[in-house]
Amino acid sequence: MATNVNEAKRQDFYQRIAAKGLTPLWLNMSAMVSREPGSRCKPAIWHFEEIRASIMEGGTLITAQEAERRVLMLENPGLDQAHRITNSLYAGIQLVMPGETAPNHRHVANALRFIIEGTGAYTGVNGERTTLHPGDFVVTPGWTWHEHGNNSADPVIWMDGLDVHLVNLLDASFMEGEGPEDVEVVEDLSYVSHGHNMLPVDYKRGTEGKSPIFNYPYSVTRDVLEKMSRSVAPDACHGFKMRFIDPTTGDWAMPTIAVYMQLLPKGFVSQPYRSTDGTIFAVVEGTGHSVIAGQRFDWREKDIFVVPSWHSVQHFPDNEAVLFSYSDRATQEKLGFWREQRGNRSGGDK
Ligand code: 1HN
DSSP: OOOHHHHHHHHHHHHHHHTTTOOOGGGTHHHHSOSSOOOOOOOEEEOHHHHHHHHHHHHHHOOHHHHSSOEEEOOOTTTTTOSOSSSSOEEEEEEEOTTOEEEEEEESSOEEEEEEEOSSEEEEETTEEEEEOTTOEEEEOTTOOEEEEEOSSSOEEEEEEEOHHHHHHTTOOOEEESOOOOOOOOTTHHHHHHSSSOOOTTOOOOSSOOOSOOEEOHHHHHHHHHHHHHHSOOBTTTBEEEEOBOTTTSSBSSSSOEEEEEEEOTTOOOOOEEESSOEEEEEEEOOEEEEETTEEEEEOTTOEEEEOTTOOEEEEESSSEEEEEEESHHHHHHHTOOOEEESOOTTOOO
């Protein structure tokens, strides 16, 4: 048993060793090694109506060229305005106005684009161009040159998802600007040459864990979900949920970020589900609500909501709905950290 004398001696000891850059584990262990995830990340929703009004106002105040990227970041209310939507992941809303370009640059962080509004903007990745359509999932792998432009008559809006906070946690950030000009290639060459159960005969996979495919088009994704939903039974927790892959390996499409699309059929109520990867959802089609750790969030097309790590979620679509989502599961799996729990548990909801 601790005595008062002991405690005073201890406090004195802690103070003296602090000056030497030492601190006792025994005062910090339970906070550092929690019995289960205790994320400060909060469940939250951003309604597109409000996002759109704000980014369009931003469009009158700064050009894409001037801003380099004209983006409003989605900041999780529990995470101290730290430019993140979960502990590990970044989300932002980017606007490219008709006639604008955003200059070529590259960085270590991997980025995804999920197209929300507008057709006819493009992203160039390592000189190859892809035209962006609503629902498309576009990858710009780490350290590839990428730029954007909008040759259409309408504003184009998408969500960016990046692993930049993972890169910064590891102090591994590099960035360069003013890359080479686009070269003339067949539009979506990477999808043509790698996305149809074929590979160029001498294709050699790099060591960086990059998918050769830049655009996973919604027209294909939607068709897959439609046919799946007519042919097999829905998963009790996910409905019809597909993951985007690197077709040369079967691994996730991005080395660090897991990306999905799911269809929730009419009348479906998902069973409670939780996992250690805090997940960002974007509503592609439909209306409904989700209950996250007991809190109800009503959503409609183009809204974005976040389910923090180890928070139980249940989805209730009003009719058929389609949800895009991404999380750090690809990272957690590679490191052996990832866990999930399906269905109701004893002990109640978190
Ligand atoms: C970036 O390069 C883009 O290329 C968007 O569109 C958002 C957020 C942080 C760091 C780099 C882009 C970004 C970003």
